[in-house]
Amino acid sequence: MITVAVDCMGGDVGPAVTLPACEAFLSRYPQAQLLLVGMPAAFGAWPQVKNNVRCRIVPASEVIAMDDTVEVALRKKKDSSMRVAIAQVKDGAAQAAVSAGNTGALMAIARYLLKTLDGIDRPAIATQLPNAKGGATTVLDLGANVDCTAEHLLQFALMGSALVSATGGKNPTVGLLNVGEEVIKGSEVIKKAGLLLRDAAEAGDLNFYGNVEGDDIFKGTTDIVICDGFVGNVALKASEGLATMISGFIRDEFSRNILTKLAAIVAYPVLSAFKKRVDHRRYNGAALMGLRGLVFKSHGSADAFAFEQALCRAYDAAHHNLLGNVRDRIEHARHLLVPQGSSSELHNVPTL
Amino acid sequence: MITVAVDCMGGDVGPAVTLPACEAFLSRYPQAQLLLVGMPAAFGAWPQVKNNVRCRIVPASEVIAMDDTVEVALRKKKDSSMRVAIAQVKDGAAQAAVSAGNTGALMAIARYLLKTLDGIDRPAIATQLPNAKGGATTVLDLGANVDCTAEHLLQFALMGSALVSATGGKNPTVGLLNVGEEVIKGSEVIKKAGLLLRDAAEAGDLNFYGNVEGDDIFKGTTDIVICDGFVGNVALKASEGLATMISGFIRDEFSRNILTKLAAIVAYPVLSAFKKRVDHRRYNGAALMGLRGLVFKSHGSADAFAFEQALCRAYDAAHHNLLGNVRDRIEHARHLLVPQGSSSELHNVPTL
Numbered sequence: 051m052i053t054v055a056v057d058c059m060g061g062d063v064g065p066a067v068t069l070p071a072c073e074a075f076l077s078r079y080p081q082a083q084l085l086l087v088g089m090p091a092a093f094g095a096w097p098q099v100k101n102n103v104r105c106r107i108v109p110a111s112e113v114i115a116m117d118d119t120v121e122v123a124l125r126k127k128k129d130s131s132m133r134v135a136i137a138q139v140k141d142g143a144a145q146a147a148v149s150a151g152n153t154g155a156l157m158a159i160a161r162y163l164l165k166t167l168d169g170i171d172r173p174a175i176a177t178q179l180p181n182a183k184g185g186a187t188t189v190l191d192l193g194a195n196v197d198c199t200a201e202h203l204l205q206f207a208l209m210g211s212a213l214v215s216a217t218g219g220k221n222p223t224v225g226l227l228n229v230g231e232e233v234i235k236g237s238e239v240i241k242k243a244g245l246l247l248r249d250a251a252e253a254g255d256l257n258f259y260g261n262v263e264g265d266d267i268f269k270g271t272t273d274i275v276i277c278d279g280f281v282g283n284v285a286l287k288a289s290e291g292l293a294t295m296i297s298g299f300i301r302d303e304f305s306r307n308i309l310t311k312l313a314a315i316v317a318y319p320v321l322s323a324f325k326k327r328v329d330h331r332r333y334n335g336a337a338l339m340g341l342r343g344l345v346f347k348s349h350g351s352a353d354a355f356a357f358e359q360a361l362c363r364a365y366d367a368a369h370h371n372l373l374g375n376v377r378d379r380i381e382h383a384r385h386l387l388v389p390q391g392s393s394s395e396l397h398n399v400p401t402l
Numbered sequence: 403m404i405t406v407a408v409d410c411m412g413g414d415v416g417p418a419v420t421l422p423a424c425e426a427f428l429s430r431y432p433q434a435q436l437l438l439v440g441m442p443a444a445f446g447a448w449p450q451v452k453n454n455v456r457c458r459i460v461p462a463s464e465v466i467a468m469d470d471t472v473e474v475a476l477r478k479k480k481d482s483s484m485r486v487a488i489a490q491v492k493d494g495a496a497q498a499a500v501s502a503g504n505t506g507a508l509m510a511i512a513r514y515l516l517k518t519l520d521g522i523d524r525p526a527i528a529t530q531l532p533n534a535k536g537g538a539t540t541v542l543d544l545g546a547n548v549d550c551t552a553e554h555l556l557q558f559a560l561m562g563s564a565l566v567s568a569t570g571g572k573n574p575t576v577g578l579l580n581v582g583e584e585v586i587k588g589s590e591v592i593k594k595a596g597l598l599l600r601d602a603a604e605a606g607d608l609n610f611y612g613n614v615e616g617d618d619i620f621k622g623t624t625d626i627v628i629c630d631g632f633v634g635n636v637a638l639k640a641s642e643g644l645a646t647m648i649s650g651f652i653r654d655e656f657s658r659n660i661l662t663k664l665a666a667i668v669a670y671p672v673l674s675a676f677k678k679r680v681d682h683r684r685y686n687g688a689a690l691m692g693l694r695g696l697v698f699k700s701h702g703s704a705d706a707f708a709f710e711q712a713l714c715r716a717y718d719a720a721h722h723n724l725l726g727n728v729r730d731r732i733e734h735a736r737h738l739l740v741p742q743g744s745s746s747e748l749h750n751v752p753t754l
Contacts (some may be wrong), residue, residue, distance in 0.1 A: 097484045122643050124532060167425060180647070180648065181717035182647040182650055186589055190480075192537065193581050196581060196588060196589045197590075201646055224561040227636060229545050229548060229631070229632055229636070236548060237548045237549050237632060237634070238549075240548075240632075256609065263635075263636070263642025264635065264636040264637065264639025264640035264641070264642070264643060265638045265639045265640065265642050265646070266577070267640055267643060268640070268643035268644045268646070268647040269643055269646075269647075270441065277636070279581070280581055280588070280589060280592075280633065281632065281633055281636050283581040283614065283615075283616065284579060284581070284615070284629070284633050284636070285635050285636050285637055285640040286467075286616065287616025287617045287646045288617065288619055288620065288637040288640060288641055289616070289640055290616070290617050291617030291618065291619060291620035291621055292617060292620045292644055292645065293643045293644065293648070294534070294617070294620070294621075295532070295621075296645070296648055298534055298538040298584065299676055299679050299680060300676055303672045303675045303676045303679070304669075306675075309671075310671070310672045310719075312668075313669040313671070314669075314672070315673050316664075316665050316668040316669065317656075317665040317666075317668065317669040317672075319661075319665070320655045320656055320658075320662045320666070321655075321668075321712050323655045323658075324651055324655045327651050327655070328648060331507040363456040381673070395617050
């Protein structure tokens with residue numbers, strides 16, 4: 051039996067999104083239990099969740115706002131729903147926590163309460179993006195670390211490999227994001243990371259493909275793409291911006307006049323299939339990797355369907371023992387890992 | 403009268419693309435002249451271009467291959483069509499040069515022959531990307547500089563402002579690409595760049611908006627977005643990869659079966675309008691900024707329509723005295739510019 055702790059108050063909407071998502075999740079996973087963390091009054095409107103035998107309410111008296119600073123989240127709101135949810139993981143009452151709240155606060159609290167794993171200097175944020183092969187590419191880091199050393203990138207590669215192989219990918223390939231495929235390309239950090247990754251591959255610690263470029267994320271050239279958090283965040287957001295622009299253009303063109311509106315009706319089944327295929331909600335739920343406990347971040351603007359996916363992702367990770375998998379990978383690669391010091395720039399964690 | 407020197411041999415295809423593009427360009431610009439640089443035998447099949455009174459063939463006996471190293475391009479092939487085209491600009495025979503050849507070679511040769519402008523440490527590559535406002539966002543650097551200082555980013559901002567204002571944009575806004583809008587976000591280099599840009603704005607050297615995020619490129623939040631070449635290159639290529647994936651999905655869905663194919667016929671005018679709107683060929687032609695002469699880079703895989711756009715862009719830049727505009731901006735901001743040393747890592751210039 052896997053138990054997931056849910057920050058029911060987090061996100062742009064809060065309980066009106068998180069609780070219907072919990073209901074759908076419980077139907078989908080008959081083996082799952084949920085700890086619903088939040089202000090007790092918030093659950094009144096959702097008796098079907100509140101009274102579900104596989105749910106238990108864990109009260110929390112505060113809520114971290116989307117614009118609260120990390121300092122406020124960490125030092126002032128000690129009874130926030132986010133913190134109480136993560137504390138359930140720390141205390142062993144839950145095997146994973148999920149929140150749609152403020153990314154910076156989530157990372158700071160998770161790191162403060164759970165600590166990083168031995169051999170890991172900095173946690174990273176990993177997510178999946180759809181690719182042209184019909185699968186998904188796992189990308190990390192997405193913004194937790196704006197300045198990275200080569201050793202940090204190696205740690206991300208090990209954590210990404212653990213994440214993908216824990217959920218079914220056999221010997222997943224790792225690509226190092228760069229401005230060209232040749233080994234002489236890139237900054238000094240990237241070139242050094244390439245050498246470390248080659249060493250790790252030779253030692254059997256991971257399956258290194260080599261350098262990849264930005265378009266390889268969506269081509270699906272490798273199962274995993276690693277990069278520093280600045281680059282990953284910009285690539286992710288630029289892609290979101292482009293996808294939004296393109297869907298806006300499609301909508302505009304189909305609603306231009308009566309004829310194009312009729313065309314939209316005829317093309318409706320095709321457009322729906324297309325929309326389903328690129329639906330980013332299916333990929334909601336980024337993993338905070340490298341901590342001594344599983345924490346998943348949902349997009350703040352997630353709807354119930356999207357938040358449900360984040361819950362599923364957290365459940366699957368716990369079910370497949372992601373944490374043990376990461377620990378084993380790190381242990382195996384211990385000979386390559388040199389402590390790099392940790393970053394205290396918590397305010398640098400971006401919104402996702 | 404503006405004269406543009408064309409490397410007719412460059413690109414994946416060469417004369418079969420560049421010469422039809424020259425023909426179309428000459429019809430569009432009755433005031434333009436072209437210097438057609440290449441192996442004389444290559445022009446035989448295109449008498450209508452070769453014999454045009456506004457064209458003159460400038461022979462070159464060598465061609466730089468797309469996979470030639472910068473060293474080969476610079477030191478071995480001294481009579482390449484690319485080099486001879488740029489030499490026309492140096493010698494004053496042409497006001498701009500255009501090539502679809504190898505980006506690294508083009509940047510290296512342009513820099514070697516033309517030199518950088520006073521006050522500019524490193525040339526940068528600038529291009530336009532379409533935005534949701536129906537206009538275009540100018541982004542630089544796209545890969546010439548993988549490691550940048552804050553001062554380099556300021557130089558990019560000045561050059562970008564000159565580029566956009568030379569071609570009609572009044573007092574264009576500059577955004578600094580970052581992982582969040584708040585001034586405390588980002589690496590030390592980015593934070594320092596933010597301070598320099600604020601100083602420059604106060605001194606009236608440019609119009610600084612503040613930090614922007616990846617999605618702002620496609621939202622069109624600012625006219626110009628500046629970033630280091632690593633980040634810019636990844637963002638550009640990730641966007642290209644996503645756009646290719648999305649158009650592949652649309653094609654797949656519309657060709658799934660007889661019904662969806664009929665829907666495609668009905669939706670054809672809408673799909674064409676959409677396709678035209680996102681047609682990246684319209685934005686072909688990246689400017690190599692910061693040199694003592696105008697050089698434009700076409701995508702290597704450009705077709706004749708796309709290559710023609712690069713020619714138009716080069717013509718417009720020369721016509722609007724882009725070079726003088728850049729010089730004036732740099733001169734005005736001289737008090738803020740401290741030489742930063744130049745990069746010798748020519749092999750780092752990526753393919754575009």
